[in-house]
Amino acid sequence: MMRVKFWGVRGSIPCPGGHTAKYGGNTSCIEIRFDDVGRQIIIDAGSGLRELGNFMMGHDLPKGPISTSIYLSHTHWDHIMGFPFFTPIYLPSTRIEVFGPVSHESDTLETIVGGQMTYRYFPVRQAELAATISYANLKEGRFDLGDGITLTTKYLNHPILCLGYRFEYQGKVFCTAYDTEPYQNLFCTDSDSTEYDEGMALEGEVVAREQNEALESFVAGADLLVYDAQYTQGEYIPGKVGWGHSSMEFAIAVARRRQVKRLALFHHEPVRTDGEFDELAAIYAQTGDGDGPEIFFAREGGEIIL
Ligand SMILES: [Zn+2]
Ligand SMILES: [Zn+2]
Numbered sequence: 001m002m003r004v005k006f007w008g009v010r011g012s013i014p015c016p017g018g019h020t021a022k023y024g025g026n027t028s029c030i031e032i033r034f035d036d037v038g039r040q041i042i043i044d045a046g047s048g049l050r051e052l053g054n055f056m057m058g059h060d061l062p063k064g065p066i067s068t069s070i071y072l073s074h075t076h077w078d079h080i081m082g083f084p085f086f087t088p089i090y091l092p093s094t095r096i097e098v099f100g101p102v103s104h105e106s107d108t109l110e111t112i113v114g115g116q117m118t119y120r121y122f123p124v125r126q127a128e129l130a131a132t133i134s135y136a137n138l139k140e141g142r143f144d145l146g147d148g149i150t151l152t153t154k155y156l157n158h159p160i161l162c163l164g165y166r167f168e169y170q171g172k173v174f175c176t177a178y179d180t181e182p183y184q185n186l187f188c189t190d191s192d193s194t195e196y197d198e199g200m201a202l203e204g205e206v207v208a209r210e211q212n213e214a215l216e217s218f219v220a221g222a223d224l225l226v227y228d229a230q231y232t233q234g235e236y237i238p239g240k241v242g243w244g245h246s247s248m249e250f251a252i253a254v255a256r257r258r259q260v261k262r263l264a265l266f267h268h269e270p271v272r273t274d275g276e277f278d279e280l281a282a283i284y285a286q287t288g289d290g291d292g293p294e295i296f297f298a299r300e301g302g303e304i305i306l
Pocket of ligand 2: 074076244
């Protein structure tokens, strides 16, 4: 059994306050517990990681030293900003493995994540951390994590290298695909333009379709899929194309096409209020009793057992 818990569900920047208390204001952080084998995996170190760390201090530390793995989808700030506030890094007994993609090989994960901890930005330097922390650059592939846990990684469509994660354990599949947007034809498709080349335009269509199909295959059949849904389609089309995020409509269409059992709409727009979510939920959420997936907006503190 996998227990998946949301500690941060927002995109871009934390947005605490009375108008976000119900769905939560922290940025991306998801915890998976594999209770049968005593393992914990954390996806992303957004501001939600702070609360998770505090919970682990009270819940896990009394049972023994903390040992965990953090898989970063990518290194944009909203996905790493919680790391300096993750209390277990200050304990000598803690062991942490950090995995994630880097866009330039010369820029190591340790420099990017640990680089937040210089006196310029923060009172404690990375070199002063008591815990044993290792960093490993992660690429696309399939990995045996031991204890019967398998991980498949897939590059997403975002301005920097970004990975989706597909965990398989005891016949269940938990999958993440956010910060990502639908692949588009990168060539000019306007036949009146001087840049138009019919061959290139057609080739661009084929490539975009193949990339979208590959991403859909990656999430296919998931028991729980956490997918980027920062915008409504009405918000996405007029001004957000190319920003690296998807619409709720697109996320739902993918989940329906690929027989996903539960879809958590995720990486919420920071300006979205609880009231607006409730209104959107009346349109987009569904119970999953009939045909198609259960669909809901991810909420901080929400827990799902697979
Ligand atoms: Zn993000
Ligand atoms: Zn991003």
